[in-house]
Amino acid sequence: MVASMARNYSSRKAKIEIKLLERVKFLGEAGAVVAVKPGFMRRVLYPQRSAVYVDRNIGPTVRAVAGDAAPEQAVPRASTKSKFAEMLAASKPDVSEISSRLSGITSLVFARKLLGSAGDTGSGDAAAGEELSNAIYGSVNKNDIVTLLRNSHDVSITKEMLECEERFKATGDYKITVNLDSSTKCELTLTIKPN
Secondary structure: OHHHHHHHHOOOOOOEEEEEEEOOOOOEEEOEEEEEEHHHHHHHHHOOOOEEEEOOOOOOOOOOOOOOOOEEEEOOOOOOOHHHHHHHHHOOOHHHHHHHHHOOOOOOEEEEEEEOOOOOOOOHHHHHHHHHHHHEEEEEEEEHHHHHHHHHHHHOOOHEEEEOOEEEEEEEEEEEEEOOOOOEEEEEEEEEOOO
C-alpha cells in the first residue's frame, strides 16, 4: 500500500526558483525570481539563456575545524547579485539605444506581388473585388519584420517584442507596437505596397 502511494506522488516535481535574465511572457520581468517546474527551466528557459538557477547558499558558511575551540569563518562567495548584474547587463541590449533607433524609422516598407483576378466570378460584389485587389501573394509576418529591422536598420529585437497581427495578407498601412520592456513601447508604421 505504501509503495503504491509513493508511486502516485513520485512524478510530481516540486517547483524550483529561478531568476529571469530577460522579460518572459506570462512569467515576469528581467530580475524577477519566480518558481517554475524543473523541466520547463531545463528544456526551455536555460537553453534560451532567459533564466538562471537561484543559488540558495548565498551567505557565508561556518565550518568547524577539528581540534579548534572556535569555528573558522569561511570566506563568503563572490556576491551573487553582482554576478547576476554583470550577466544581465551583458545579455540585455541597451533599451534607450534601440528606442532611439526605432524612433528614427518612419515606416517599414514591404513590396509584394498582388494576387491576380483569375478567381473573379463576376458576381458584381464591389467589396469582394476590392478585397481581392488588395490581397497579396503570401504574407508579411513577424519574422519578416524582425529580419528587415535587423538587416536594414541594425535593430536587434525578437518577434515576441512585437504586438501586431501574426500575418498581414493585404496591401495598406498597419500600426505595430514594439515592447522593449515593461515601460518602453515604440510604434512603427508597416506599409505593404504592390510590387
